[in-house]
Amino acid sequence: MATIFGTPVKRREDPRLLTGQARYTDDMVEPGMVHMAVVRSPYAHARIRRIDTSRAAKMPGVLAIYTGKDMQAAGMGNMPCAWVVPNSDAKTPPYPAIAVDTVRYVGNAVAVVVATDRYLARDAADAVQVDYDPLPVVVDAVKATEAGAPQLHAEAPKNLAFHWKVSGGDVEAAFKQADVVVKDTIVNQRLVPNAMEPRAALAKYDAATDEVTLWVTSQNPHIVRFLLGLTTGIPENRVRVVAPEVGGGFGSKIPHYPEDAMAVFASKMVGRPVKWTETRSENYKATIHGRDHVQEVELAATKDGTILALRAKVWANLGAYLSTASTGVPTILHGLMLSGVYTIKNIHEDVYGVFTNTTPVDAYRGAGRPEATFLVERMVDLLARELSMDPVEVRRKNLIPPFTDGYAVATGLVYDSGNYQAALDKALQLADYQGLRKQQAEARAAGRIMGIGVCTYAEICGLGPSSVAGAVGFGGGLWESAIVRFHPSGKVSVMVGVSPHGQGEETTFAQIVSSELGVPIEDVQVVHGDTAQTPMGWGTYGSRTTAVGGGALAQAARKVKEKARAVAAHLLEASVEDIDYADGKFFVKGSPSKAKTIQDVCLMANVAWNLPKGMEPGLEASAFFDPPNFVYPFGAHIAVVEIDPDTYEVKLAKYVAVDDCGKVINPMIVEGQIHGGIVQGVGQALWEGARYDDQGQLLTGSMMDYAVPKAEHFPRFELGATETPTTVNALGVKGIGETGTIASTPTVYNAVMDALAPFKVKKVDMPLTPERIWRAIRDAQGS
Amino acid sequence: MKVPVSVTVNGATHAVEVEPRLLLVHFLRETLGLTGTNVGCDTSQCGSCTVLIDGEAVKSCTVLAVQADGRQVTTIEGLAQNGKLHPLQEAFWEKHGLQCGFCTPGMIMTAVDLLARNPNPTEAEVRHGLEGNLCRCTGYQNIVAAVQHAAARMKG
């Protein structure tokens, strides 16, 4: 049997999704189910003077209304921050699920209404009367740290949640030696994740057993269960969390959200299953946002283009409260990646985490790494421009040479494996870079505005060794586990702790098991997402599902195989060392005709009529895999843009991506991940941006104003790949879920800046809307 | 006050009384239990809720159930015939035109109308034709490929 590893197997998830049979959280119905609606603050910062529920309580269908005080009185805990970076003077002010006396962002919950249907719940929520005393508002992270700024939390003077530093080498000395220093202030704007499925939660409390089941739109049901213990006080072994079909997450479904706790609380109080489903407008206020950095950056280099040092100061806007993983994103996942793919010996960064009167900010696709890659790739392009060098040449000069067993960068990380030149060469060749430059010269001569952008990147993913997790303040482990269970018939069930939600691991995991054990792929069932059915795992984010979860699965499969080998040896009356294995069959070395299939072995192991003395019956193994290091996929992307010379609309004309994620299990799925990632990253460069006014009102509060990219915005992408396996896991696989997003924002931004070079424009804030380009050209020409 | 309506959904006629304010998408999802049609936004942008009314693609979050009185509605559940997937469903599977699957029913129902109007669309026409459907996962490339693949198959 040819191995199925590495082939574009069609996804087994698809039939149910294509026919409308899949069950997302909002599709779930439980007998007696009622609905919850949340009353939210229209103010960004205010004291709650009075909440009057009397009129709402009398409305049709209303069962109950609860406030923050009610939840507090019932002993419900605050929302925990599960990642507090150490050595950073971190402050974690209380974050009640429902505000008790102060609201700190527009959308902050102030009460919940439970009613018999969702329309009636909304009616009553609108009828709850809340009197507020408005307080001064601050939405900008830099301003929030200045003297006299409104203060959000008594515990956090100057609104500082933390001050984190990373240092390597001797930055001061390097800057003194520099021939050139380029500087920029980069705004990596706030984004709204926009998973197509809004969040939802259905909680069912069973008084008879004192147990609760929560169906929830989560990327990590085991973490939600762990944290629900803290917020609701219900012991973990009485909580079942199920992430059924989940419609995308992109980081926004990592956190344990207030509504999870509210639904559980409400269900317990009213004694009926309670469902809450977010509307999109509500999602824009109540679900985490991403990015939102202001970065002051300086890069030092010699006049031949060798980079000597990088220094940055970053204000990371965290919003009004610390969401689940919020402090790790702009620090560990960002600051440690400032060397990019380059041999930058001296690096220093200060990161200030800042509270503001805005929606909490947490992980969004790439989480920290897009902010790092953009910073580095932008500075490299500025250096190229300063020295009048081709941006490709500056990159080449500074790339880390190929390595296979570790390369230590100045921030302290050790990259696993890389061949950055190879990826860059392939991208240049695919794009015909020299030809493009010639086309550009012709276009410019003809009065057209054309630009070419390049980015070379590496990113840290496959999170990660648990010892590192502990050292960097992550409140959990980062290992994964898997169970491989052979049923007597030879069919296999696989239970995993990770929780994919669109990435296709039901298929790729079946490919792994089929390849490892020689069973037909259709005989492998993959179970995930239900804490009652699956072993502990830390979830799907940080491109870790295949690298860590897949690693655990391969390890479990190999354990099963070793046991099967022992059974086969016994049945073939040979010693274990003499047993060979190929294509699902065990045989004595040299005589493949006399073989036992894995199904033969499986049946015997399960009926246990004739097993080696002392062997336990059954054919099943569980494995826990804690990777020894992160994985570092990498690549090179090239974009071509054409800008309308009158309206200044940017058209993405060509996009080439070469990515290296190590061994590929299913190339079709890998390419799909890259396509989606590119579109999200280009979205940030060209259209997306969450904007607040100075009173903390979200000006881009719905899909009417916030531009999620559409099909017609894009050309067909041209993909290429190189393959540099990792030794971090048994499969040699890295991650591919975030690379597209990490690389495409700087690639397209650099292309636009390249297009605008003849106009002497050096900087335009993202998103690069036609008006911003129009203004930048006018300003540059005027000055 | 409830209003009587008679709506034929995927060939079955349902005569029921509904609140006038009930949106068609909630009528399908909650009254009839056809949860394949999804709700992704509240401003008529995302297209996840697209169904066919008398063969035309519409956003069922922007239609009242009472407006569908006497009409034929087709949802994603009604697309496969006799257990055989519609060519668009086949093509989305074949070309990896979906990831999380949430936008997929709406995307496919729009594509049904698109191909009815233009059985042989160019890539640019497909991209433009899907302007009312948002997908956050796929980057659209394989969706476009799937629609073109289905078009070729449907021509036979």
Add this chain to the structure above:
Amino acid sequence: MYPASFEYYRPKTLAEAAALLGQHREARLLAGGHSLLPVLKLRLASPPALIDIGGLAELKGIQARAGALTIGALTTHAQVVSSGEVAQHCPILAEAAAQIGDLQVRNRGTVGGSLAHADPGADYPTVMLALGATMTASNGRATRDIAADAFFTDLFTTSLQPNELLTAVSVRSYGKGTGGAYVKHKHPASGYAVVGVAALVTVNGGTCEQVSLVVGGATGTPVRATAAEQALRGQPVNDATVGAAVRKVAEAIRDPLGDVYASGDYRVHLATVLAGRALRTAAERARA
């Protein structure tokens, strides 16, 4: 996402609809629902009653006669796009309709609904003003005609009386010698016109005999760029004359609208650029 409760009426005749409208002063008319329902779902409005006129046959259909095209208020955008009569007699309307919303919106949204809603980012009002369209309104007993320039009075406001329904819109046909073009800068999220410009140009022997140029999206209601029209009228149509005319477009735009995506200044710039494109395309079509 969940509209507040309302009473629902489904009249069978125009007279009945008008009578209901007379009785329920706060009621709103429901046609395709693509302007109204989004507002109700966000609870930006909660009218006590809706009068569903979607079934009124007398408001449907497109008729061409005697140099004019009459379009029933309930005609959908998709019907305008695919209408043979529109393509033959007034193709600029189809060009505009094809740029409204998306396929699904065009299948439901109606000409009358869009005009009566009078959204500043809508496409039809701009074109109707350029065409010098006539709106027909009825209160069930009498009908009256309202010229387009008297119909749009402010953003989201028309000169329809509270007891009146818009029943149809009539535009004059144009043919050989006249060309029309509608050019739009689409908002990347909503698809509404950030700026839309409609131009109708009649060219005779290379000279611009008649021109109508209207800018929508930049202000609360579409505006006619009269100074630009005057500059071009009677002139030979070439790059220089169009350029000179376009430089006068900004004069027509007072207090432009601005938002996060596009400020008033940029809208004026867009209006100027798009006016040039619309005029050139319209003139080319006039010569074809």
